[in-house]
Amino acid sequence: ENVDWRTSNKIIRLPGLVDVHVHLREPGATHKEDWDSGTATALAGGFTMVGAMPNTNPAIMDDASFELCKSLAASKARCDYGIFIGATFTNTTTAGKFASDAMGMKMYLEETFAPLPLKDDINVWRDHIMNWPGTTPICVHADGRNLAAILLLGWMYDKHMHVCHVSHKEEIDIIRDAKKRGMKLSCEVSPHHLTLCDKDIPRIGAGQSEVRPKLGTEEDLNALWDNIDYIDMIATDHAPHTWEEKCSAKPPPGFPGLETSLPLMLTAVHNGRITIEDLVMKMHTNPIRIFNLPEQPDTYIEVDMEQEWTIPKKPLYSRCGWTPFEGLQVRGKVVKVVLRGQIAFIDGKIIAQKGFGLNLRSKEYQVEKERLL
Amino acid sequence: ENVDWRTSNKIIRLPGLVDVHVHLREPGATHKEDWDSGTATALAGGFTMVGAMPNTNPAIMDDASFELCKSLAASKARCDYGIFIGATFTNTTTAGKFASDAMGMKMYLEETFAPLPLKDDINVWRDHIMNWPGTTPICVHADGRNLAAILLLGWMYDKHMHVCHVSHKEEIDIIRDAKKRGMKLSCEVSPHHLTLCDKDIPRIGAGQSEVRPKLGTEEDLNALWDNIDYIDMIATDHAPHTWEEKCSAKPPPGFPGLETSLPLMLTAVHNGRITIEDLVMKMHTNPIRIFNLPEQPDTYIEVDMEQEWTIPKKPLYSRCGWTPFEGLQVRGKVVKVVLRGQIAFIDGKIIAQKGFGLNLRSKEYQVEKERLL
Ligand SMILES: [Zn+2]
Numbered sequence: 215e216n217v218d219w220r221t222s223n224k225i226i227r228l229p230g231l232v233d234v235h236v237h238l239r240e241p242g243a244t245h246k247e248d249w250d251s252g253t254a255t256a257l258a259g260g261f262t263m264v265g266a267m268p269n270t271n272p273a274i275m276d277d278a279s280f281e282l283c284k285s286l287a288a289s290k291a292r293c294d295y296g297i298f299i300g301a302t303f304t305n306t307t308t309a310g311k312f313a314s315d316a317m318g319m320k321m322y323l324e325e326t327f328a329p330l331p332l333k334d335d336i337n338v339w340r341d342h343i344m345n346w347p348g349t350t351p352i353c354v355h356a357d358g359r360n361l362a363a364i365l366l367l368g369w370m371y372d373k374h375m376h377v378c379h380v381s382h383k384e385e386i387d388i389i390r391d392a393k394k395r396g397m398k399l400s401c402e403v404s405p406h407h408l409t410l411c412d413k414d415i416p417r418i419g420a421g422q423s424e425v426r427p428k429l430g431t432e433e434d435l436n437a438l439w440d441n442i443d444y445i446d447m448i449a450t451d452h453a454p455h456t457w458e459e460k461c462s463a464k465p466p467p468g469f470p471g472l473e474t475s476l477p478l479m480l481t482a483v484h485n486g487r488i489t490i491e492d493l494v495m496k497m498h499t500n501p502i503r504i505f506n507l508p509e510q511p512d513t514y515i516e517v518d519m520e521q522e523w524t525i526p527k528k529p530l531y532s533r534c535g536w537t538p539f540e541g542l543q544v545r546g547k548v549v550k551v552v553l554r555g556q557i558a559f560i561d562g563k564i565i566a567q568k569g570f571g572l573n574l575r576s577k578e579y580q581v582e583k584e585r586l587l
Numbered sequence: 588e589n590v591d592w593r594t595s596n597k598i599i600r601l602p603g604l605v606d607v608h609v610h611l612r613e614p615g616a617t618h619k620e621d622w623d624s625g626t627a628t629a630l631a632g633g634f635t636m637v638g639a640m641p642n643t644n645p646a647i648m649d650d651a652s653f654e655l656c657k658s659l660a661a662s663k664a665r666c667d668y669g670i671f672i673g674a675t676f677t678n679t680t681t682a683g684k685f686a687s688d689a690m691g692m693k694m695y696l697e698e699t700f701a702p703l704p705l706k707d708d709i710n711v712w713r714d715h716i717m718n719w720p721g722t723t724p725i726c727v728h729a730d731g732r733n734l735a736a737i738l739l740l741g742w743m744y745d746k747h748m749h750v751c752h753v754s755h756k757e758e759i760d761i762i763r764d765a766k767k768r769g770m771k772l773s774c775e776v777s778p779h780h781l782t783l784c785d786k787d788i789p790r791i792g793a794g795q796s797e798v799r800p801k802l803g804t805e806e807d808l809n810a811l812w813d814n815i816d817y818i819d820m821i822a823t824d825h826a827p828h829t830w831e832e833k834c835s836a837k838p839p840p841g842f843p844g845l846e847t848s849l850p851l852m853l854t855a856v857h858n859g860r861i862t863i864e865d866l867v868m869k870m871h872t873n874p875i876r877i878f879n880l881p882e883q884p885d886t887y888i889e890v891d892m893e894q895e896w897t898i899p900k901k902p903l904y905s906r907c908g909w910t911p912f913e914g915l916q917v918r919g920k921v922v923k924v925v926l927r928g929q930i931a932f933i934d935g936k937i938i939a940q941k942g943f944g945l946n947l948r949s950k951e952y953q954v955e956k957e958r959l960l
Pocket residue numbers: 326355378379426427
């Protein structure tokens with residue numbers, strides 16, 4: 215630990231954070247975010263790897279869309295990344311061929327901001343799970359009984375199921391008890407579901423508070439903290455929409471999260487809700503292990519543990535221009551990010567160039583990694 | 588095997604059949620059926636034990652209704668029986684106390700002819716399954732993803748789940764694969780789902796064909812036969828409604844089945860779809876073992892294997908006055924039923940008196956059983 219005497223602050227070094235669940239909105243909605251702004255906001259938040267969700271436009275679900283997304287990412291990303299393949303009604307027999315090139319497969323079992331809903335059809339769910347080669351996880355957006363149903367299918371066909379953004383008592387109860395019974399599965403929770411509940415809706419605004427899964431009750435929030443030992447990772451579910459869109463008559467669901475997640479979680483460390491060791495486990499070690507991601511050589515972040523600040527209305531780098539955490543007091547700030555030996559972010563400034571980021575599942579990444587080791 | 592030379596028929600002796608799934612409609616709808624007519628129609632079909640479902644009026648879900656049903660049954664039943672307790676939104680903490688007096692617990696997860704729906708609330712499902720002592724099975728009416736969800740809960744809390752009236756490919760696929768993976772569960776299929784499909788609807792009539800689960804396609808029907816080895820038992824789901832009701836603008840779902848089940852299944856034996864040994868397994872041995880029922884001493888039925896007949900419009904004893912199998916040619920007929928040493932049915936006539944039937948879970952039954960052994 216380095217102590218910076220000039221400001222009486224305590225600077226600690228952490229490994230590069232990994233966020234397996236972000237929406238970068240490109241292709242299709244670059245007014246909300248793109249591979250450039252999205253990976254810049256990731257670096258500003260201390261993340262050196264992100265997993266990009268496939269509910270773009272076009273959705274990432276076949277050769278053409280996967281190649282398009284790969285080339286957009288290759289030319290614009292500033293941090294390392296993986297790309298998810300989306301499960302659809304039409305690609306049950308072909309999604310599996312992306313298993314080793316994709317970050318994983320994403321299945322949307324609920325209505326959400328997605329062109330990829332697999333609503334109610336258990337035969338399609340079963341086909342996808344049976345056909346997935348299983349080298350990387352199957353990530354599911356599933357509530358309540360759909361969660362129970364999909365976990366059974368994963369267990370039956372011995373696949374690794376990863377539950378996205380656990381939000382309510384009913385889901386964490388099932389996940390905890392399934393783990394206790396010996397089921398191999400993993401799950402993530404987002405900082406907003408660990409920080410906000412329905413009591414925050416008046417402050418944030420009704421339309422602005424729309425997010426899927428919805429903000430829970432205080433009981434839901436407490437259930438997540440009570441079962442934090444059963445939660446494998448923190449993932450932001452960074453889902454930017456512009457302030458104008460969030461103020462419209464039909465506000466789309468989703469919050470930005472990349473720049474605010476670590477400060478919010480460090481504040482929880484200060485409040486004694488989680489240890490810094492557990493935080494590193496949930497924001498680096500577990501995502502790397504569970505998603506079978508490569509370690510990044512010469513990569514770390516520096517965090518000022520003591521700096522107190524108020525979250526401003528606008529993130530520095532996300533194109534969305536707002537955050538539901540506006541006005542919250544937090545303690546802890548990312549001051550520097552070093553990615554594969556290069557300073558990528560320092561003192562609020564992005565240094566990494568567009569295109570510096572690499573696809574974690576690519577051959578190119580292996581070559582670069584070996585060069586550095 | 589006895590051969591009756593006078594008619595060139597072949598009479599064989601089988602153990603008393605057990606039907607774990609019947610609706611006797613009393614209390615509440617004795618114009619459709621009651622404990623007297625329902626157990627008479629059971630004996631006429633070769634059944635010496637039946638399990639009465641709790642979706643009566645009042646529903647069987649607490650002390651008062653369970654005691655009411657017990658006393659109605661004690662005074663009127665002509666064959667032996669068990670009584671199910673129904674799971675409701677309000678008895679999650681109290682249903683379990685009936686575990687050793689009831690045949691089992693029934694959970695309705697779908698809309699059906701029932702005042703007992705537990706639709707969509709996985710928390711209530713979970714509470715019921717966690718709280719059930721587990722000495723007898725939890726029987727579920729559940730389709731598609733609800734079936735997958737409830738099986739996960741049963742597995743998590745190590746309870747014996749029994750799936751009622753499997754009807755479609757999607758459910759038998761799940762059950763087969765869960766069994767292959769090592770899950771302990773059991774299931775039943777009804778003779779109507781093994782005999783009829785949507786192609787029979789014009790013959791039967793649209794309203795008359797209403798049943799839950801609905802008649803499947805030919806593919807569904809074939810899937811049931813293809814997976815017959817994974818089906819533990821045949822149960823009639825005898826669900827009588829009057830002909831007038833079935834012809835009304837809102838026909839209630841359900842078919843009578845007790846008098847026609849064995850003839851239909853014996854016809855399947857003749858057609859080479861199932862062996863007589865497997866049939867006895869699925870209509871006697873497995874229900875006894877799986878529901879932990881007592882054997883009935885000095886009890887057997889005599890069946891004329893070769894008698895060919897056409898199913899008439901009206902069952903002999905069911906009060907409902909119709910059958911969807913009207914006009915079907917079958918081969919095989921019950922000629923005699925001996926229950927606990929007494930002739931209960933012979934040559935089309937019920938001999939057993941009202942009140943001769945005993946509750947299989949009662950102390951009285953144990954005493955009677957010991958007397959006969
Ligand atoms: Zn989601």
